Amino acid sequence: MGYAILQKNVKLKFNVSTAICRASGGVCDISEKMYRSSAACPTDEFNASTTLCRNNVSECDAKEFCIGTANCQADINKSNGDFCLEGFANLENAKQAAQMILDAILQAYSVWKYSLQLHKRYGWVFR
DSSP, rough: OOEEETTTTTTEOOOTTEEEEOOOSSSTTTOEEEOOOOOOOOOOBBOOTTEEOOOOTTTTTEEEOOOOOSSOEEEEEEEOOOEEEEEEESSSHHHHHHHHHHHHHHHHHHHHHHHHOOOHHOOOOOO
């Protein structure tokens, strides 16, 4: 125990650095402990924004990090344009995905073939 002098010759006991004076209020909140130099609990502190507070639970789910409050940021998914296969659990979805990929490949091939014809005919070079 530590002591703080409130009045002349009157001592008040308070807990030292091993005792928690404010419990964690969430996954990103740090429990505060008493300091030897003060009878007051320190200001509320939170984990850094680099602290992972919720791991991704699927391929399309993004990891969430602390945001300077007691709670973790809202549950979010990966951004549009990020590739993930979630949702192709059944065969029909897999067929649709394969068809989309094949269509994109055929379109790219058609553009390449046309540009090759232009190059042969006119000497054009596409960059």
